[in-house]
Amino acid sequence: xxxFNDKRIxxxxxxxxxxxxxxxxxxxxxxxxxxxxxxxxxxxxxxxxVYRIINTLExxxxxxxxxxxxxxxxxxxxxxxxxxxFQNKVHEYVELKEEAxxxxxxxxxxxxxLPLPEEEQELVLISSRRLHDEKVEFADNLTKSSIDxxxxxxxxIAKEFxxxxxxxxxxxxxxxxxxxxxxxxxxxxxxxxPLENDSSFQVRYAPSPITTRLAIYDRKKxxxxxxxxxxxxxxxxxxxxxxxxxxxxxxxxxxLWKTSDQLSGENKSVQK
Numbered sequence: 001x002x003x004f005n006d007k008r009i010x011x012x013x014x015x016x017x018x019x020x021x022x023x024x025x026x027x028x029x030x031x032x033x034x035x036x037x038x039x040x041x042x043x044x045x046x047x048x049x050v051y052r053i054i055n056t057l058e059x060x061x062x063x064x065x066x067x068x069x070x071x072x073x074x075x076x077x078x079x080x081x082x083x084x085x086f087q088n089k090v091h092e093y094v095e096l097k098e099e100a101x102x103x104x105x106x107x108x109x110x111x112x113x114l115p116l117p118e119e120e121q122e123l124v125l126i127s128s129r130r131l132h133d134e135k136v137e138f139a140d141n142l143t144k145s146s147i148d149x150x151x152x153x154x155x156x157i158a159k160e161f162x163x164x165x166x167x168x169x170x171x172x173x174x175x176x177x178x179x180x181x182x183x184x185x186x187x188x189x190x191x192x193x194p195l196e197n198d199s200s201f202q203v204r205y206a207p208s209p210i211t212t213r214l215a216i217y218d219r220k221k222x223x224x225x226x227x228x229x230x231x232x233x234x235x236x237x238x239x240x241x242x243x244x245x246x247x248x249x250x251x252x253x254x255x256l257w258k259t260s261d262q263l264s265g266e267n268k269s270v271q272k
Contacts, residue, residue, distance in 0.1 A: 002026055008022075009022045009023065012026070012085075015082070015086070016089065017085075020053055021056060024043055024045065024054065025075060027039055027042050028057075028073060028075035035071070036050050036051055036070075037070075039054070039073070060088060062076050062081050062085075063075055064076065121240075122239060122241045123239075123240045123242060125237070126235070126236060126237050127235055132234070135239060139217050140167065140170055140217070141170075144173070144175065145218050146175060146177070146216075146217075147175060147177045147215065148177075148178045149178070149180070149214070149216075150210060150213065150214050150253060151210060151214075152181060152209075152210040153182050154184070155213060171200050174200070176200045176201075177200065177201045177202070178257065179202070179203045179204070180204050180260050181203065182205065182209050183205045205260055205261045212224070216246065216250055216253060219246065219250050220243065221239075221241045222238070222240050222241075222242075223239055224240075
């Protein structure tokens, strides 16, 4: 008899089987061709319940019936069984995806007839690296017109704040990206990123050391590092779509942008 905490049982449950279904399937694998009576005795599950479970396992492709007297059953080999379970999960996912599309469409059509609600004000402090990275990617992917970033060269080049592949997608959508950082040690005139070849991507050097890290999306959503020192990294971060805070941060960015130096190789086409 199998216990609920058995790893094999738990794995089959993760694939969508109940505890009783997983127990009968594993029992049948162990016994080979068996009658319902023998399966019931070996699994300690009532015979009437085994009949019901076997019918379900047949429908899901995990068991086959052997016609005879008495009727015998055989488990689908484990490799094939898992392949079938996986396919069932894929099919279930596809159906859920289609249902979600229909639901979203119906809600959007309904909301289109109603006044759009004001965006809920957000003021969130995030200390989790995983949540921070997910929120950065989500914000970057939703940005429509501009991403403005301030950060120290060490942090940006290390990609603690800079999202190269995501920014590449943003540029293709027509988003303009501006970055202000301090001069990196070593080769100050070397290319910061291959994206600098795009006229919508600009980088400038700040006239003094950078003491904060921040990003502004579409001039209205702010991601601001509130770490006590730059050495502590980017976390924790304050995220907000508060319009007053966004204006203050945007004003600071624009003033610093005016006083910052262009990189020697920065988009000549922008200057013409």
